Amino acid sequence: MIIIMKPNASEEAVLKIKQIIEDNGLQAHLSKGTQVTIVGVVGDKSKLLSANIELIEGVDKIVSVTESYKLVNKKFHPDDSVISVGTAKIGPGHFTMMAGPCAIENHDMLLETAFAVKKAGAQFLRGGAYKPRTSPYAFQGLEEEGLKFMQEAREATGLNIICEATSLRSLETAVKYVDMVQIGARNMQNFELLKEAGKAGVPVLLKRGLCATIDEWLNAAEYIASEGNPNIVLCERGIRTYETATRNTLDISAVPVIRSKSHLPVIIDPSHATGVRAYIEPISKASLAVGADGLIVEVHPCPACALSDGPQSLTFEQFDHLMDELRPYAELSRRNTK
Amino acid sequence: MIIIMKPNASEEAVLKIKQIIEDNGLQAHLSKGTQVTIVGVVGDKSKLLSANIELIEGVDKIVSVTESYKLVNKKFHPDDSVISVGTAKIGPGHFTMMAGPCAIENHDMLLETAFAVKKAGAQFLRGGAYKPRTSPYAFQGLEEEGLKFMQEAREATGLNIICEATSLRSLETAVKYVDMVQIGARNMQNFELLKEAGKAGVPVLLKRGLCATIDEWLNAAEYIASEGNPNIVLCERGIRTYETATRNTLDISAVPVIRSKSHLPVIIDPSHATGVRAYIEPISKASLAVGADGLIVEVHPCPACALSDGPQSLTFEQFDHLMDELRPYAELSRRNTK
Amino acid sequence: MIIIMKPNASEEAVLKIKQIIEDNGLQAHLSKGTQVTIVGVVGDKSKLLSANIELIEGVDKIVSVTESYKLVNKKFHPDDSVISVGTAKIGPGHFTMMAGPCAIENHDMLLETAFAVKKAGAQFLRGGAYKPRTSPYAFQGLEEEGLKFMQEAREATGLNIICEATSLRSLETAVKYVDMVQIGARNMQNFELLKEAGKAGVPVLLKRGLCATIDEWLNAAEYIASEGNPNIVLCERGIRTYETATRNTLDISAVPVIRSKSHLPVIIDPSHATGVRAYIEPISKASLAVGADGLIVEVHPCPACALSDGPQSLTFEQFDHLMDELRPYAELSRRNTK
Amino acid sequence: MIIIMKPNASEEAVLKIKQIIEDNGLQAHLSKGTQVTIVGVVGDKSKLLSANIELIEGVDKIVSVTESYKLVNKKFHPDDSVISVGTAKIGPGHFTMMAGPCAIENHDMLLETAFAVKKAGAQFLRGGAYKPRTSPYAFQGLEEEGLKFMQEAREATGLNIICEATSLRSLETAVKYVDMVQIGARNMQNFELLKEAGKAGVPVLLKRGLCATIDEWLNAAEYIASEGNPNIVLCERGIRTYETATRNTLDISAVPVIRSKSHLPVIIDPSHATGVRAYIEPISKASLAVGADGLIVEVHPCPACALSDGPQSLTFEQFDHLMDELRPYAELSRRNTK
Structure with a gap:
């Protein structure tokens, strides 16, 4: 999961997000860009309800990295079924x-x-x-x-x-x-x-x-x-x-x-x-x-x-x-x- | 229900449609135009399955005139419900x-x-x-x-x-x-x-x-x-x-x-x-x-x-x-x- | 810009992406997750054509972080125009x-x-x-x-x-x-x-x-x-x-x-x-x-x-x-x- | 062109429509149904702007019978072009x-x-x-x-x-x-x-x-x-x-x-x-x-x-x-x- 901050998000807001992620047993990787800061979330995302992070101050949007289906997903079952x-x-x-x-x-x-x-x-x-x-x-x-x-x-x-x-x-x-x-x-x-x-x-x-x-x-x-x-x-x-x-x-x-x-x-x-x-x-x-x-x-x-x-x-x-x-x-x- | 015939529909095809309609206890009104003939169907259309008339030779398309819902239809119940x-x-x-x-x-x-x-x-x-x-x-x-x-x-x-x-x-x-x-x-x-x-x-x-x-x-x-x-x-x-x-x-x-x-x-x-x-x-x-x-x-x-x-x-x-x-x-x- | 790698992307592929980004005068921030690696790109993205990075081996998808319109964008002109x-x-x-x-x-x-x-x-x-x-x-x-x-x-x-x-x-x-x-x-x-x-x-x-x-x-x-x-x-x-x-x-x-x-x-x-x-x-x-x-x-x-x-x-x-x-x-x- | 009247359209309204059609040099064919009356219009419809007939009292809707394209229409040019x-x-x-x-x-x-x-x-x-x-x-x-x-x-x-x-x-x-x-x-x-x-x-x-x-x-x-x-x-x-x-x-x-x-x-x-x-x-x-x-x-x-x-x-x-x-x-x- 990736969290994209607003261009004007404060240093404080970024740190707060980082804290929340770590409090949930996950890791946060920050990329500070010239315009915006991006937070990569590493770990089992089911621990975190991504949707709601959108509501935290300074957050612009959330991008999902992985699909929610597993058993029917080719990534985990590469051979076609007959x-x-x-x-x-x-x-x-x-x-x-x-x-x-x-x-x-x-x-x-x-x-x-x-x-x-x-x-x-x-x-x-x-x-x-x-x-x-x-x-x-x-x-x-x-x-x-x-x-x-x-x-x-x-x-x-x-x-x-x-x-x-x-x-x-x-x-x-x-x-x-x-x-x-x-x-x-x-x-x-x-x-x-x-x-x-x-x-x-x-x-x-x-x-x-x-x-x-x-x-x-x-x-x-x-x-x-x-x-x-x-x-x-x-x-x-x-x-x-x-x-x-x-x-x-x-x-x-x-x-x-x-x-x-x-x-x-x-x-x-x-x-x-x-x-x-x-x-x-x-x-x-x-x-x-x-x-x-x-x-x-x-x-x-x-x-x-x-x-x-x-x-x-x-x-x-x-x-x-x-x-x-x-x-x-x-x-x-x-x-x-x- | 209205039946619109193809431009090249034969006289015979039109008469056949008319016959089918009348055989179902309904009336057929013909309008012969310069390009196409239109057949208006009068009576209780539930006697006829409009969809299939589309398959009869010479028929171009069918147009429904009335809605299939009755009890919730304002036409039959003009006063708004509270x-x-x-x-x-x-x-x-x-x-x-x-x-x-x-x-x-x-x-x-x-x-x-x-x-x-x-x-x-x-x-x-x-x-x-x-x-x-x-x-x-x-x-x-x-x-x-x-x-x-x-x-x-x-x-x-x-x-x-x-x-x-x-x-x-x-x-x-x-x-x-x-x-x-x-x-x-x-x-x-x-x-x-x-x-x-x-x-x-x-x-x-x-x-x-x-x-x-x-x-x-x-x-x-x-x-x-x-x-x-x-x-x-x-x-x-x-x-x-x-x-x-x-x-x-x-x-x-x-x-x-x-x-x-x-x-x-x-x-x-x-x-x-x-x-x-x-x-x-x-x-x-x-x-x-x-x-x-x-x-x-x-x-x-x-x-x-x-x-x-x-x-x-x-x-x-x-x-x-x-x-x-x-x-x-x-x-x-x-x-x-x- | 964020680059999301495929679950099975090799270490080599990730390094190649990093190299391409740096060769274009930009910075790459890596987040290695349990399932996928994410690469945050920092700098003037017009130097890079994001679309094509999708074609490099190991890349799953690209996510844009910023809008392409600037002059009509509220982020840069917060006061409503009359x-x-x-x-x-x-x-x-x-x-x-x-x-x-x-x-x-x-x-x-x-x-x-x-x-x-x-x-x-x-x-x-x-x-x-x-x-x-x-x-x-x-x-x-x-x-x-x-x-x-x-x-x-x-x-x-x-x-x-x-x-x-x-x-x-x-x-x-x-x-x-x-x-x-x-x-x-x-x-x-x-x-x-x-x-x-x-x-x-x-x-x-x-x-x-x-x-x-x-x-x-x-x-x-x-x-x-x-x-x-x-x-x-x-x-x-x-x-x-x-x-x-x-x-x-x-x-x-x-x-x-x-x-x-x-x-x-x-x-x-x-x-x-x-x-x-x-x-x-x-x-x-x-x-x-x-x-x-x-x-x-x-x-x-x-x-x-x-x-x-x-x-x-x-x-x-x-x-x-x-x-x-x-x-x-x-x-x-x-x-x-x- | 077909004009479908509202279920409660008066006899007068139907006659008025008929009059307008005939005043435009076209013919009107009436089909009086148990629920609604349908008016078939015969002649060169370009003489009449169908859209506006919708505005006349008692009219429910208009149905077009023919396409507005002619030169590229298969009906008039049945052989496929190479x-x-x-x-x-x-x-x-x-x-x-x-x-x-x-x-x-x-x-x-x-x-x-x-x-x-x-x-x-x-x-x-x-x-x-x-x-x-x-x-x-x-x-x-x-x-x-x-x-x-x-x-x-x-x-x-x-x-x-x-x-x-x-x-x-x-x-x-x-x-x-x-x-x-x-x-x-x-x-x-x-x-x-x-x-x-x-x-x-x-x-x-x-x-x-x-x-x-x-x-x-x-x-x-x-x-x-x-x-x-x-x-x-x-x-x-x-x-x-x-x-x-x-x-x-x-x-x-x-x-x-x-x-x-x-x-x-x-x-x-x-x-x-x-x-x-x-x-x-x-x-x-x-x-x-x-x-x-x-x-x-x-x-x-x-x-x-x-x-x-x-x-x-x-x-x-x-x-x-x-x-x-x-x-x-x-x-x-x-x-x-x-």
Whole structure:
């Protein structure tokens, strides 16, 4: 931690800061500049609440030197993680496709979709049983019944299955059925849910919050990891900006940023990122090329009849075409898609 | 709902749309322009899922005409609401001050703060028993013990008390103690929590999400209202933008916007909005002048020793000064501060 | 300047950095922490290009300690400036009203408006002769003819006049006519224009760019000041965010932030900030209460006939009412409105 | 254009709107819904200033149906454009590499860079002779002398050359030397400069403004096109968001969005988008895969000695490696890189 003093800070103020630091069992290194004095703090900073030092007279600002996340930090775990989920592996060397409907609407549409995405080459079936919806009057999901359909689809196709949990209650139910639990963008800082997902030990797909910084996202992952669960995959799904031509703004640079800061795998959700079917194929290719470890894509037997997210869902044919288009890119970068 | 066709949409495509609309028991009004054809849809739009019409051939885009929130919508409830909470009233004609520490750290600091803010003229004691923190390694709150201290503070001072609930579990506990429950920015779209708060019937302070639009915020309020709980007060606390000179960017215009769209009262949190103690007084005056119905402000016996949010907390003296400064503005706009 | 080394930086790398710093005639102070080493750089940092040090092996990041603007920086000029423009003063102790049409449409509408805003109590007539418009097919302004009408309005009413310059050419023309030149949001980083405005010596109203940080804004002011022109007034006019309920998002906290960082006066433009007539009065009161030094407001004899910005323009009656509403707030904060 | 009436709008108000529309030589189509009435306006909307209709009693809001840009609009020019610049072609079927230093610092570094990027396979040499810099105290460029060095580099290597013009003055000079003029992000809405670039007829690389919407960007291109210059290439270079892990946030989805809305080619600037050397290679691959028509990349003989943008500049070796990595991706998508 570094403390930057105001240009007019008195000698006395500097000494007082030094005293406080030393009283907390830390060391203070002073650099007196021509304009300002800087105080470097050495030692275990958790002994000191940096924020409040800002309030001491003569202090201009505080600069943090180290990140607050540890377990998911590449600095302390330099080797990239490969996470095993069901029959699949997610991480470097692999390119994992997850596909399925936004919401599980009924038994038949789910099974039909499962067979279609399996045939096209997906490894995971996605499907929402609990739906977080902006309006209370929109379709809210089939809940446990939906999870049972998912389980049936797994048995029928061999696909791994992933569902979102939106509360402690739905998490408790979901872990009985799924291979991987998704924590959605709106719950990225639902800390109770993160801790429970950590305790449950189930593999977690952690979506980035709508306006979360990468640091906040990694701290959210740290909540899960700190409860003893290292099976975390991150998912970039677009952030909120002023641009409205797409539903969100895909922050594709988040992939190399995560690579440099964390050992966790990261995949991309082109469906929510763009909200427009026509943009999903080019964005999927870009995701593979930038180094993402996989994709989660919305597919529906009849997008025009979908109860939610129709405009961003692919038909079976379109998903099939997408898979064909992605294969040569996966080969080029030596990624296993099976 | 309005459907805008593409410039090159065929006559056939337009007729197909018309058919779909009529098959759903609605009426279609066509306007054929020189460049594009527009289809107005008349009737109960919940019969139709507007999103998917975007997928029909020839359709360019869909424009919603009416908001999805009803109970909190001023169009259907033109009179502004005044919400009664404990001994206080929140809404037009009143200016309600809520003050207290970010986190309840122990018994004595809370009681000391309660007496100080009561003496200065506050009507509510705020204090966090459950703290949502970015890092899992930061102080997480005293939980139920904290709520008991709050209750004791109410009995000792006559202040009304407000605490945040961060999960179904903490909500269940909090309602036994508090006059008003706060749902924080990070949980604004925790729909399970909103519904439970609706069912509980307790007055709710609903903070705006960090990157929520005003429409999403009102839809979140609708979740509470739709469960039969009309006792909702909104709280603007700054949104996330690119500017880093303040912790968040206070969207002060949200106050007149809410006034024009909803009958619910709205207050401002200058502490989280700015994150800087020196800005709280000018922003508080502006909040009163713009027509907000109150403020929620962080006050601490010793900000430099606070376990969280020290830099944005006022000392007792500063809060006292703030109250003195605000009184003439309240009088000018004929607002009752008691 | 502070250099933060990577956790795994070698002793050698640290010594190399030290050498580079000393080779540039500066001093290096080392703080070796348990995790990282920090290097404080003392001396005239312009001798060193901080950015590139980031590229040296073992360096994690660079932290700037001092701002790059000097002349407009409060640290070096602690007394707030009061700027004289024509017969008016702008700065602490004053509250300056500027009003008039977005665009000067013709002679009569301008003169009519001038008399109306003068009577209501404004000190400045604003009016656009050169209009920056998003589409090339929108009305682009009367140019020099408009400036002549402005001059006539000044002579007829005694109002001071302000017009925007959008290029070196229009600046050259405008300075012959106006009391104050406005540099608009879109040109806040048109550095050639800033330098010319600096050389011209004319008082400048410098609007904040649509997505400019406060630091960039003060650096833009520094461009003007560095050419020898200290007569600069800042104008906050809303920034671009994801929220669309208002045209822009007024960053009202920018007023106290500017107060703490610069000695320059700052006014607010509620018309562009909100884009909605109904919000202008509450936002104007908030602007006065937060401590802004004045307002620039759009007024039009017939907003529904305006060639631009009609929806955000006040009628004469509305402006009159606004002035009446603002006076008690100005008195309360002891600000001179004449 | 569509006019949406308020739920409580009177029959009279609707008739008045109808009258105004017809008085302007247009047709009005009414759709009376259960909640609101909608008025479709048919005819040449330039006869009516939509904005002001918002002010008429009973009107809730106005919805635009058609874009204001025409010449650069794909709806009216469905075939994608391929732009010829010097010896190069930019557009579908090609992948054009532009590379060189941020600023031209001196004769030798420019020539050295030119030979290096030519050898690696670039088609354009980029180099800044006029530098827009946030601080007035930073290096501002060699101006015309720099352009002469660029010309010499072209003669020596056969590369096409591109330089930024930051003012009418620099544009006038630059067109004498360069194959293509760049209009930078800060000048995207410097409308005088756009018009002059349109008149000059020189091929223009138009960078997206830091917070410009795609619609504003296409309208800026329309300014150039409307002066008779169709030789426009767009360049996405990242937008400003709340995320600070990268210098800007690359909006990679802008590429497919532009493809669907305009016939103009679009390239990507990964150097400014990320600001970090390590992210340039993955982002370049993603740019190619998403369908961008080329890249503009910063390369410097000694990034650690660069006068600007050192941290985001590639060394010659890194650029060489980048080109090698991109070639198989270009082949895969059948793009010509020569």
